[in-house]
Amino acid sequence: MFCVFAVPWARAETITLSNGEWLPYLSETLPYYGAVSRIVTEAFALEGITVNYVFRPWPRAYAEAQHGVVNGSLVWSVGPPSTERAREFLSSDTVLEAQSVFFHRKGYSFSWNRDADLAGLRVGGVAGYEYRFEDVPGVHLDRAPTEELNFRKLVAGRIDVVPASLDVGRYILRTRFKPEEAAGITVAAGRYNTTQYRLIMRRADAANAGYIERFNRGLRKLKESGKYDQYMADLAAGRY
Structure with a gap:
């Protein structure tokens, strides 16, 4: 019985992402922390990953991701490969345009x-x-x-x-x-x-390439299910 119940427990994963106040997309005060946070949460959940958010002023949210205090941050624009952000961070597929x-x-x-x-x-x-x-x-x-x-x-x-x-x-x-x-x-x-906004995770952490890959896979599943479009329509209708 120990082996049976230990397997699901062992597979459980939780990551922490820094977030910020960007109403109506993101906020600690909104249902699901806003439509964009909900998209990120559910895309990871489809890959068996639970997300914990910490809400910070934007400079601190970025710095904590930059220094590995958190696993990553949402959502950010990423410039050309020569920019600091593109050099230091891996970025996901587009979460918000x-x-x-x-x-x-x-x-x-x-x-x-x-x-x-x-x-x-x-x-x-x-x-x-x-x-x-x-x-x-x-x-x-x-x-x-x-x-x-x-x-x-x-x-x-x-x-x-x-x-x-x-x-x-x-x-x-x-x-x-x-x-x-x-x-x-x-x-x-x-x-x-x-502007296209993405989840970012720093390159220096070896596990993050896998997290980005799994997030992108979950995001595709969310879009294919129709839920992504539903959440964005709810956003436009003022439901967040």
């Missing part, structure tokens, strides 16, 4: 066609995030600890534009501001970026 736009105050004259159009502007950013226009001459990137604080600075006129996921920006304006404040913010025409 987000459309990014520029938010600005109504009445503020702003149009965007290329990154050079941001020269001379006060652009709101989030600490720990990477932006492709960071090194554009004349761009003043004013970072805040959270997306919500960026929008508060935008409403107050302390910055000129905020680049953010369309879903995130609309969620914050709908849930964190008075209707009259939210009504004063609009979205610039066009999408300045489409």
Whole structure:
């Protein structure tokens, strides 16, 4: 009897991933920790792995993954192979594809066609995030600890534009501001970026290549079952 019951126990695996506040995608306060956390949890579960989350400010979430304090972190964009992130981390298949736009105050004259159009502007950013226009001459990137604080600075006129996921920006304006404040913010025409976000796990840990492979396999199963599309539809409908 000991052998019979010992086998399932021996196969049980638990990993710890750092997570952060990125409503409505990720949050310690949302059901299932948000739709994207739910996708990661269930993809691993399909491969027999249980996920434990620790919620951190984004710079700390990244640092803990970088130094092996946790097994990995979600979710992050990963640049070309030459970047630090791509060199130090393995990355999964795409977990989330987000459309990014520029938010600005109504009445503020702003149009965007290329990154050079941001020269001379006060652009709101989030600490720990990477932006492709960071090194554009004349761009003043004013970072805040959270997306919500960026929008508060935008409403107050302390910055000129905020680049953010369309879903995130609309969620914050709908849930964190008075209707009259939210009504004063609009979205610039066009999408300045489409970003793919992934689970990252550091290369230095030998086990992580196997975890990434199993996660990708579980993610494919989740998509084939239709649950991935269901969770994203629930997200768009405001159920998280």
